[in-house]
Amino acid sequence: MAEASIKGIAEIEAAQLATSESKSQDVETLAQKMMDDHTKANQKLIELARQPDDARNIR
Numbered sequence: 001m002a003e004a005s006i007k008g009i010a011e012i013e014a015a016q017l018a019t020s021e022s023k024s025q026d027v028e029t030l031a032q033k034m035m036d037d038h039t040k041a042n043q044k045l046i047e048l049a050r051q052p053d054d055a056r057n058i059r
């Protein structure tokens with residue numbers, strides 16, 4: 001879970017760089033979608049991590 005979160009944060013940071021440096025609207029649009037998607041995924045990971053092990057079906 002931690003590795004997925006770290007990779008998601010890296011994707012968000014890369015997308016932020018793309019939106020700030022790009023002169024292409026297509027790149028900015030894709031980068032914004034990446035930020036939105038990875039932010040949502042990281043929020044779900046946080047929710048999952050906060051659940052007790054038995055609620056996550058971990059054995």
